[in-house]
Amino acid sequence: MQGCHSSSPRKDLKMDLIYRYDPYAPVTPRQIPTTEAAVNHLLEGNSRFIQFVRQMQKHTLDPSLKDPIVMPISPVAMGLPLFEGAVLTQAPFAVVLGCSDARVPTEQIFDQSFNDLFVLRIAGNVLGSECLGSLHYAVKALGESLKVVVVMGHSKCGAVTAAVDTYLSPEGYADIAYTFPLRTLVDQIQIAVRGAARALDQYSPIFQHNPELHRSFLVAVTSYINSSITALELQRELKLRVKNPPQVKFGIYDFDSLRVQALPLESGAAPQLRNAPTSPEELSQYSSEVVEALFNLPDEERDSCRLTMKL
Numbered sequence: 001m002q003g004c005h006s007s008s009p010r011k012d013l014k015m016d017l018i019y020r021y022d023p024y025a026p027v028t029p030r031q032i033p034t035t036e037a038a039v040n041h042l043l044e045g046n047s048r049f050i051q052f053v054r055q056m057q058k059h060t061l062d063p064s065l066k067d068p069i070v071m072p073i074s075p076v077a078m079g080l081p082l083f084e085g086a087v088l089t090q091a092p093f094a095v096v097l098g099c100s101d102a103r104v105p106t107e108q109i110f111d112q113s114f115n116d117l118f119v120l121r122i123a124g125n126v127l128g129s130e131c132l133g134s135l136h137y138a139v140k141a142l143g144e145s146l147k148v149v150v151v152m153g154h155s156k157c158g159a160v161t162a163a164v165d166t167y168l169s170p171e172g173y174a175d176i177a178y179t180f181p182l183r184t185l186v187d188q189i190q191i192a193v194r195g196a197a198r199a200l201d202q203y204s205p206i207f208q209h210n211p212e213l214h215r216s217f218l219v220a221v222t223s224y225i226n227s228s229i230t231a232l233e234l235q236r237e238l239k240l241r242v243k244n245p246p247q248v249k250f251g252i253y254d255f256d257s258l259r260v261q262a263l264p265l266e267s268g269a270a271p272q273l274r275n276a277p278t279s280p281e282e283l284s285q286y287s288s289e290v291v292e293a294l295f296n297l298p299d300e301e302r303d304s305c306r307l308t309m310k311l
């Protein structure tokens with residue numbers, strides 16, 4: 001058993017996080033036979049992550065809470081070798097393509113462990129040839145255990161914000177154009193920015209005298225559309241090249257709710273992932289749904305999508 005103490009502004013506030021291993025507890029091997037089971041496993045993991053962070057925040061705010069936060073672990077369930085020299089066979093149940101943003105660690109957000117996820121991370125979660133090569137490797141070599149492919153963007157994404165700023169202020173494009181790799185990244189996200197701008201068109205009177213609000217909403221909506229476009233491209237690519245390809249799902253990680261979601265959701269809603277769109281019509285319909293869901297949120301929750309931190 002081991003524990004660690006969090007730092008706190010109050011010296012008398014200590015919180016124990018205990019990872020508890022019971023060698024006599026029954027070990028259930030991971031059973032993920034279908035896409036649905038894989039998605040549920042990921043979403044349940046995200047719910048556990050949210051619960052853990054909320055519990056920790058509660059303890060931080062209320063020093064009278066003394067009970068430790070106990071997390072049962074099993075080396076087998078964690079995918080760790082039980083003795084020296086043992087090397088596990090690689091057997092992830094999901095591929096996750098996410099952003100490189102340091103605030104979005106894939107395994108933690110889905111509360112998964114060693115050997116669970118095959119992770120690809122690239123700024124803005126866009127598709128490049130090396131990225132596709134890794135994905136093809138995973139699908140072909142690890143196809144037996146692999147049940148789903150997930151594209152996970154996130155809110156307040158720096159790459160998405162750069163693409164939005166390029167769209168809003170084309171004069172700033174010179175700096176980006178000068179650096180080819182950066183330009184490639186921003187160019188790939190441009191189409192999602194245009195989709196978001198179009199979907200937000202009907203609300204243009206709201207933004208008329210508030211360009212900063214328009215920028216924030218563009219970033220928020222583009223994050224969803226960018227993930228859905230990557231998912232669409234990925235699904236199409238896999239269908240062209242792989243027999244019985246895995247289903248591609250997508251969503252974004254939202255910093256405020258800590259939830260993975262495919263639409264802006266009210267607080268307390270369950271995490272969700274969505275199937276990749278299969279046509280331009282579906283993509284366009286999805287963009288409208290994102291904007292509608294955003295404007296259906298209570299005012300204070302919708303406002304949380306504004307850019308409140310330096311990106």
Ligand SMILES: [Zn+2]
Pocket residue numbers: 099100101123124125154156157158159160
């Ligand atoms: Zn990002």
